[in-house]
Amino acid sequence: MRVGLPRMHRETGEKRDFLPSFVASLDAAEAEEIVLEHGYGAQMGVPATDYGASSSKARFGSFQDCLAQDVVLQIRCLPEQFFGELRPGAVLMSMMHYQTRPERVRKLAQLGVRAVSLDGLVDDYGRRLIENLAAVGWNGVEAAFMELARSYPNFDDPARPPIRATVLGSGAVGAHAVHAASRYGDARLRDDMAAGGMMGVEVRVVDYDLTCHEDYMRSLLRSTDLLIDATQRPDPTRHVVSNDWLSEMPGHAVLLDLSVDPYDFSVDPPIVKGIEGMPQGTLDKFVFHPHDAAYEELDRPIATQHRRVALSCYSWPGRNPRDCMKVYGAQLEPILRVVLTKPVDEWDIDADSLYERALARAEIKRWLKSATA
Numbered sequence: 001m002r003v004g005l006p007r008m009h010r011e012t013g014e015k016r017d018f019l020p021s022f023v024a025s026l027d028a029a030e031a032e033e034i035v036l037e038h039g040y041g042a043q044m045g046v047p048a049t050d051y052g053a054s055s056s057k058a059r060f061g062s063f064q065d066c067l068a069q070d071v072v073l074q075i076r077c078l079p080e081q082f083f084g085e086l087r088p089g090a091v092l093m094s095m096m097h098y099q100t101r102p103e104r105v106r107k108l109a110q111l112g113v114r115a116v117s118l119d120g121l122v123d124d125y126g127r128r129l130i131e132n133l134a135a136v137g138w139n140g141v142e143a144a145f146m147e148l149a150r151s152y153p154n155f156d157d158p159a160r161p162p163i164r165a166t167v168l169g170s171g172a173v174g175a176h177a178v179h180a181a182s183r184y185g186d187a188r189l190r191d192d193m194a195a196g197g198m199m200g201v202e203v204r205v206v207d208y209d210l211t212c213h214e215d216y217m218r219s220l221l222r223s224t225d226l227l228i229d230a231t232q233r234p235d236p237t238r239h240v241v242s243n244d245w246l247s248e249m250p251g252h253a254v255l256l257d258l259s260v261d262p263y264d265f266s267v268d269p270p271i272v273k274g275i276e277g278m279p280q281g282t283l284d285k286f287v288f289h290p291h292d293a294a295y296e297e298l299d300r301p302i303a304t305q306h307r308r309v310a311l312s313c314y315s316w317p318g319r320n321p322r323d324c325m326k327v328y329g330a331q332l333e334p335i336l337r338v339v340l341t342k343p344v345d346e347w348d349i350d351a352d353s354l355y356e357r358a359l360a361r362a363e364i365k366r367w368l369k370s371a372t373a
Contacts, residue, residue: 001340002033004069007040008076013283015043015321016075020054022329027055029337034058037066044321071339075118075328076315080107088112091344095119098367100236103266109364114344120362121335128172129335129358132327135317136258137176141228142185143319144256147287147309148226151252158197164223165203168211168240168274169230173258177230178203208233211240221248229274230258237269243276243303257281257312265300273312277304281312283319288312335359 003026008014017040026034036051038060051058066072067085077094078086080103086092089112096117098105108115118130154160165181167174181203183190194200204220208231211217221227221241227249231240246255257278264271273280279294281287288294290307298304317324335355338347342356349360360366 002069003031004066004072005036006066007037011282011284017041020050024054025333029340035061035066086113115364117362121358130331132317133172134176138180139316139319140258141180144254144311145185148254162199162202163225165226166224167205167228170205170207174230177228218248226254228256236261236271239276240274246306253308255308255310278310286313
């Protein structure tokens with residue numbers, strides 16, 4: 001099996017490429033050849049010679065060379081216009097987000113690409129095998145507190161009341177967000193605030209099932225300085241927080257989107273964000289102030305009348321690219337050993353190997369079959 005590692009041609013802030021240590025692990029997993037796109041790793045300061053030193057099977061080629069291989073691996077999914085350059089039967093491994101990207105799923109299945117959703121690789125209990133959820137929570141909350149420190153007039157006044165953070169969702173991302181919020185998103189900032197005699201942070205967790213009660217939510221939002229959406233909605237076409245409810249929040253309040261569900265108006269009903277009216281951010285721009293033009297540039301009219309400082313980013317872990325790729329590389333190593341040594345049609349959902357079972361569940365043909373069962 002030959003592996004292609006193309007670069008992600010996205011915003012400037014997207015610098016994540018796999019590290020030389022991961023290329024060495026592909027060699028050890030019996031990859032026949034490893035094709036890296038010219039310039040791979042350069043944005044993270046990794047010299048091309050480090051990749052060559054990691055494996056004698058590594059070589060550099062064009063973007064199209066990378067897409068022509070048996071296995072194509074990239075953290076963020078390729079833009080859909082490049083799907084046709086993958087050969088039928090190739091294994092594309094990326095964060096696919098099947099449930100919220102129906103058009104992506106349809107196109108890949110139509111082309112015969114054997115996609116594997118990295119975010120869909122889970123153990124037998126539904127726990128993700130490829131994840132950096134701690135970085136989602138901590139990086140997002142850290143950025144949100146930086147904005148709250150600017151918008152809250154008495155942020156560093158010992159006489160102020162506790163900062164009140166409300167976390168929507170009690171799953172894995174929510175748990176990390178709670179931990180991070182209780183420490184201002186930065187342990188050093190927390191120590192400085194405590195040393196200055198400031199009151200700390202009160203974190204309230206609201207499970208998804210509570211969010212449909214409007215009177216309760218309005219009351220809660222009146223005393224919320226930082227609202228964090230960490231929900232995993234069963235229906236991504238429905239908002240968790242109506243834009244009208246945001247009118248209850250203090251003027252200095254900050255909104256943080258950790259669920260990062262996209263807008264998708266190509267389906268009916270459209271897929272929308274959990275907090276109604278939030279723009280979609282990137283690693284280049286993830287902070288939106290109330291008068292930002294991004295609110296007017298949404299693809300379709302969405303209620304945005306009530307605005308606060310809002311933070312949204314496609315990938316919060318990408319703010320620290322090297323740390324992020326160390327985590328993903330280590331998690332992927334045992335999974336790639338299965339991919340490179342066993343044909344995709346032979347992956348068995350009842351195999352002895354945890355990683356083979358996970359791959360079988362996350363492969364697009366099997367996923368579609370189970371999703372429509």
